[in-house]
Amino acid sequence: MIPTSEEALAEAVKSASGPFAVRGNGSAGVVSDHPVLTAKGLTGVSLYEPGALTLVVKAGTPVSEVETVLAAENQRLAFEPMNLRGIMGGTEEGTIGGVVASNRSGPRRLAVGACRDFALGVRFVDGMGRIIKNGGRVMKNVTGYDLVKLMAGSHGTLGVLTEVSLKVLPMPETSATLTLHGLSDAQAVAAMSKALGSPYEVTGAAHAPVGPDGSAVTVLRLEGFEESVSYRAAALQGFLGLRCAQQIEADAAIWEWVRDAQPMHYPEGNVWRLSVKPSDAPDVVARVPAQAALYDWGGGLIWLRCAEDVDVRAHMAGVDGHATLVRGASFARFHPQSAGVAALSKGLRLKFDPKGLLNPGLMG
Amino acid sequence: MEMPTPDQNILNRKADIVARLQGILPIGCVIHAPEETHAYECDALTAYRCPPLAVVLPETTEQVAAVLKLCHQQGLPVVPRGAGTSLAGGSMPTADAIVLGTAKLNDVLETDYDNRFIRVQSGRTNLSVTGAVEENGFFYAPDPSSQLACAIAGNIAMNSGGAHCLKYGVTTNNLLGVRIVTIEGEILDIGGAFMDAAGLDLLGLICGSEGQLGVVTEATLRILPQPEGARPVLIGFDDSEVAGACVSDVIKAGILPVAIEFMDRLCIEVTENFAGAGYPDCNALLIVEVEGSDAEIDAQLARISEIAERYNPVEIRASRSAEESAKIWLGRKSAFGAVGQINDYICLDGTIPVSQLPLVLRRINELSAEYGLQVGNVFHAGDGNMHPLVLFDANKPGDLEKCEAMGAEILKLCVSVGGCLTGEHGVGVEKRELMSHQYAPDDLDLQMSVKDVFDPSWLLNPAKVFPLSASASRRASEAAQ
Numbered sequence: 088m089i090p091t092s093e094e095a096l097a098e099a100v101k102s103a104s105g106p107f108a109v110r111g112n113g114s115a116g117v118v119s120d121h122p123v124l125t126a127k128g129l130t131g132v133s134l135y136e137p138g139a140l141t142l143v144v145k146a147g148t149p150v151s152e153v154e155t156v157l158a159a160e161n162q163r164l165a166f167e168p169m170n171l172r173g174i175m176g177g178t179e180e181g182t183i184g185g186v187v188a189s190n191r192s193g194p195r196r197l198a199v200g201a202c203r204d205f206a207l208g209v210r211f212v213d214g215m216g217r218i219i220k221n222g223g224r225v226m227k228n229v230t231g232y233d234l235v236k237l238m239a240g241s242h243g244t245l246g247v248l249t250e251v252s253l254k255v256l257p258m259p260e261t262s263a264t265l266t267l268h269g270l271s272d273a274q275a276v277a278a279m280s281k282a283l284g285s286p287y288e289v290t291g292a293a294h295a296p297v298g299p300d301g302s303a304v305t306v307l308r309l310e311g312f313e314e315s316v317s318y319r320a321a322a323l324q325g326f327l328g329l330r331c332a333q334q335i336e337a338d339a340a341i342w343e344w345v346r347d348a349q350p351m352h353y354p355e356g357n358v359w360r361l362s363v364k365p366s367d368a369p370d371v372v373a374r375v376p377a378q379a380a381l382y383d384w385g386g387g388l389i390w391l392r393c394a395e396d397v398d399v400r401a402h403m404a405g406v407d408g409h410a411t412l413v414r415g416a417s418f419a420r421f422h423p424q425s426a427g428v429a430a431l432s433k434g435l436r437l438k439f440d441p442k443g444l445l446n447p448g449l450m451g
Numbered sequence: 452m453e454m455p456t457p458d459q460n461i462l463n464r465k466a467d468i469v470a471r472l473q474g475i476l477p478i479g480c481v482i483h484a485p486e487e488t489h490a491y492e493c494d495a496l497t498a499y500r501c502p503p504l505a506v507v508l509p510e511t512t513e514q515v516a517a518v519l520k521l522c523h524q525q526g527l528p529v530v531p532r533g534a535g536t537s538l539a540g541g542s543m544p545t546a547d548a549i550v551l552g553t554a555k556l557n558d559v560l561e562t563d564y565d566n567r568f569i570r571v572q573s574g575r576t577n578l579s580v581t582g583a584v585e586e587n588g589f590f591y592a593p594d595p596s597s598q599l600a601c602a603i604a605g606n607i608a609m610n611s612g613g614a615h616c617l618k619y620g621v622t623t624n625n626l627l628g629v630r631i632v633t634i635e636g637e638i639l640d641i642g643g644a645f646m647d648a649a650g651l652d653l654l655g656l657i658c659g660s661e662g663q664l665g666v667v668t669e670a671t672l673r674i675l676p677q678p679e680g681a682r683p684v685l686i687g688f689d690d691s692e693v694a695g696a697c698v699s700d701v702i703k704a705g706i707l708p709v710a711i712e713f714m715d716r717l718c719i720e721v722t723e724n725f726a727g728a729g730y731p732d733c734n735a736l737l738i739v740e741v742e743g744s745d746a747e748i749d750a751q752l753a754r755i756s757e758i759a760e761r762y763n764p765v766e767i768r769a770s771r772s773a774e775e776s777a778k779i780w781l782g783r784k785s786a787f788g789a790v791g792q793i794n795d796y797i798c799l800d801g802t803i804p805v806s807q808l809p810l811v812l813r814r815i816n817e818l819s820a821e822y823g824l825q826v827g828n829v830f831h832a833g834d835g836n837m838h839p840l841v842l843f844d845a846n847k848p849g850d851l852e853k854c855e856a857m858g859a860e861i862l863k864l865c866v867s868v869g870g871c872l873t874g875e876h877g878v879g880v881e882k883r884e885l886m887s888h889q890y891a892p893d894d895l896d897l898q899m900s901v902k903d904v905f906d907p908s909w910l911l912n913p914a915k916v917f918p919l920s921a922s923a924s925r926r927a928s929e930a931a932q
């Protein structure tokens with residue numbers, strides 16, 4: 088079903104006789120037998136105030152369209168949402184509602200925050216077909232419970248997003264990337280931690296054991312005004328005490344490579360996304376028999392491509408963090424939770440969707 | 452302030468309840484004598500107060516769990532309390548409530564500079580979190596003006612902000628994990644020293660839930676490397692609308708100041724008399740602070756000054772040294788105190804879209820004339836979080852009520868221009884009844900159903916956040932149990 092208004096979407100849920108697979112454009116590739124209910128019929132910018140850094144947009148609007156609108160004012164989605172097409176092999180483009188529903192963030196997440204940190208407000212239809220709003224379009228808002236955060240990353244299990252309001256940021260004047268070659272994983276994470284502990288405001292820190300040219304590469308990004316970026320690039324190299332290749336501007340390609348997790352694009356095997364403490368990351372990667380690995384967020388995010396029978400979670404024993412199976416079906420998609428936390432999550436689902444209409448089976 | 456009638460049954464059982472609490476807590480952790488509970492009868496919203504049944508100050512998470520289990524069994528309302536600096540009555544008790552304070556939970560549990568986090572017990576004060584890491588060149592970013600006193604527990608419950616949040620975000624953006632105790636006494640870890648939730652973002656839900664979902668006993672917080680330096684520029688304008696336009700241009704230009712603060716004439720004059728910061732004689736004043744190396748700061752301040760020049764400023768004064776910076780900040784930092792010297796006031800906290808600033812300031816002036824009460828405006832202009840100070844005379848009968856009525860008008864105005872009732876202080880009891888202006892009944896019902904999940908018997912801070920009439924049936928079903 089592709090309702091073209093919020094009311095029609097609410098009506099569809101209210102009069103439903105059975106569960107739905109809730110989707111944006113289906114770019115995340117979650118499989119389900121249920122009929123699809125999508126927000127992609129709800130499109131367009133409702134309000135954009137560049138001077139207030141706020142954008143209100145209908146949930147079904149394609150991400151590329153949002154980015155075009157922002158670029159015209161020299162602004163952007165600072166959390167750098169990734170494009171899942173490469174991993175999922177699909178052709179569909181993500182919607183902004185899908186990005187928020189899966190809290191999808193890219194390399195800059197470690198510096199500026201995740202998608203959920205930029206979500207200022209939501210409108211959604213809950214499992215009873217009620218139209219609900221929470222948050223708003225202002226930067227600071229503590230009025231009532233923060234259901235915006237709860238909806239971000241709820242993967243369509245609590246409601247169908249119809250509109251989101253986002254904080255946006257100006258594009259930087261320039262950006263520079265420092266590249267370190269040939270570091271071991273442990274050396275790379277140590278170098279990234281050191282850089283992130285410096286005052287130079289690193290906005291990207293990633294490491295690929297096998298980089299675009301086939302050898303290990305570690306990249307650090309700096310963004311801002313010209314004078315600032317060149318100063319910081321020099322200062323950071325001195326601070327690290329390591330020789331780096333430096334590239335000012337024209338570094339977008341490598342960050343897209345990291346953002347979209349290029350080493351995961353090979354069509355076979357499971358793709359996992361792990362969130363851990365950076366210093367634990369090299370050890371975790373060493374333990375898992377993986378075909379490819381990529382570190383982002385200074386090591387806090389690990390991408391792994393493995394054979395279908397590799398249980399990545401079993402290799403995380405004793406490590407704080409969690410793993411999501413992004414591609415594949417041989418294990419549960421989401422990391423199991425402690426009994427108490429799982430009970431609360433289930434309780435919330437029963438309140439938001441008492442009839443179990445929205446993505447049943449997903450998220451436990 | 453209307454509060455639910457205390458449960459006489461509970462009041463009658465006081466001696467027994469105190470004995471049971473003493474049975475599960477070490478000596479000195481239960482306070483029940485009226486002369487001693489006195490200190491807990493209100494928070495910083497001092498106009499409203501009520502002594503609690505008893506106060507407990509547990510020393511461990513396990514003791515918190517034992518207390519909550521007992522309160523759950525006995526059907527006792529619990530009011531969690533950090534340092535009691537809430538401006539919204541968030542930690543104000545009722546006569547039948549147990550105040551559960553975090554004062555004895557203030558240890559640092561772990562600091563990790565490689566992974567950039569600190570884990571603390573929740574009663575630790577905000578400033579002493581930074582205190583624990585500053586020697587190593589780090590800081591904890593959210594910095595409410597009350598940071599010397601307020602506890603991380605209260606910051607999490609209120610999702611507190613501060614002067615630096617324009618760049619670094621508020622509490623929720625800097626919180627990685629909590630240990631929280633449910634009303635049943637179950638201890639849960641949510642989040643941790645890694646990024647983003649494994650399942651639903653319960654951490655995001657708990658932050659800002661005003662002590663209604665559980666008692667937070669530990670927190671994992673993101674710490675950041677200190678910037679090389681920071682300096683402000685002061686800009687005076689003849690017209691506050693022009694100041695608003697300048698703010699918007701600075702933001703659009705891609706400069707990311709740490710803070711953009713605004714003061715109007717009343718506040719400028721009052722603080723000038725009080726602190727003598729040497730502010731220019733003007734109608735609107737901006738303080739814009741930026742960070743970086745000396746050269747970076749100079750370059751950014753030059754960019755800001757260039758933008759400000761377009762608006763015919765009365766004065767532009769860029770700080771060149773730590774002393775000059777301190778002087779520029781002196782007036783702003785003493786503004787609340789200075790206004791307090793000349794008058795009683797209530798401090799509002801609505802947020803508006805920055806574009807609505809001229810309209811809202813104009814309308815506030817009209818309301819001020821209508822009600823015959825003076826208003827001073829001093830606020831975080833970069834994010835539209837206003838703090839109108841409505842002046843009144845506490846000794847004049849009816850003046851507080853008039854002041855509150857005018858405050859309510861201003862907050863409704865904030866909502867009607869696309870903003871909200873509270874940007875950082877929280878709803879508490881103070882703005883509870885105004886919630887229905889921002890949210891429809893279904894919106895409120897769904898929020899309250901979140902509390903139903905965490906606290907089915909509505910024992911945790913029950914009469915806060917939601918209009919009493921809206922939460923009545925839920926609270927009543929609890930009483931009937």
Ligand SMILES: Cc1cc2nc3c(=O)[nH]c(=O)nc-3n(C[C@H](O)[C@H](O)[C@H](O)COP(=O)(O)OP(=O)(O)OC[C@H]3O[C@@H](n4cnc5c(N)ncnc54)[C@H](O)[C@@H]3O)c2cc1C
Nearest residue numbers: 533534535536537541595596602605606608611612662667
């Ligand atoms: C002079 C002054 C300046 C201020 N400036 C700012 C500012 O700049 N920015 C800002 O955001 N606020 C500001 N405030 C408001 C206040 O300081 C904040 O709301 C602060 O976070 C409250 O912390 P607290 O420890 O005092 O909490 P309390 O007042 O004790 O409690 C606040 C709320 O937290 C709940 N709570 C307390 N402990 C727990 C716990 N362990 N678990 C769960 N819930 C709990 C309480 O039930 C209550 O609802 C200011 C207040 C004053 C008096």
